[in-house]
Amino acid sequence: MRKLNKPTDQRLAVLKNQATNLLWHGKITTSFAKAKELRSYTEKLLTLAINSYKDVVKVDKTTVNAKGEKVKKEVINDGPNKLKARRAIMSKLYDIQEVRAEKESKLNFIARTKDIDHPLIEKIFNEYAPKYATRKEDLGTGGGYTRIVKLGTRDGDNAEMAIIELV
Secondary structure (H helix, E strand, C coil), X not given: CCCCCCCHHHHHHHHHHHHHHHHHHCEEEEEHHHHHHHHHHHHHHHHHHHHHCCCEEEEEEEXXXXXXXXXXXXXXXXXXXXXXXXXXXXXXXXXXXXXXXXXXXXXXXXXXXXXXXXXXXXHHHHHHHHHHHHHHHHHCCCCCCEEEEEEEECCCCCCEEEEEEEC
């Protein structure tokens, strides 16, 4: 693991922040050394999600409605492997809240985000994991979920710059 000329707590905070932004936006610009370190960090998180995203359990839940009647409802919960993976991923990323879209009313925004507590984690398990799982089956290889493109040097300190993006 590269030290990136930072103490451990700062280095891990930088990786956590950049991984969060990469998974949320799909693409970030950073120094080449940080991009190479971020690739390893992010691909481990994605692999964890890919290996466990199908682990769900259907549970019957009984609730009391407004009229006082008992109503049975079928709920889909995370299985033990997915729950473990979800907690591990949540510990390695920052929690980002959903942002209201441009020209979206407040009521529509509330309705859209009503059931989502952790939007980044849901995005990983609902979008990225199925997408990369099919890619893994098609190509027959795991990993390779990110791409690093060199940009040249940065003005000022002449650091090698790169774009890291999800494939």
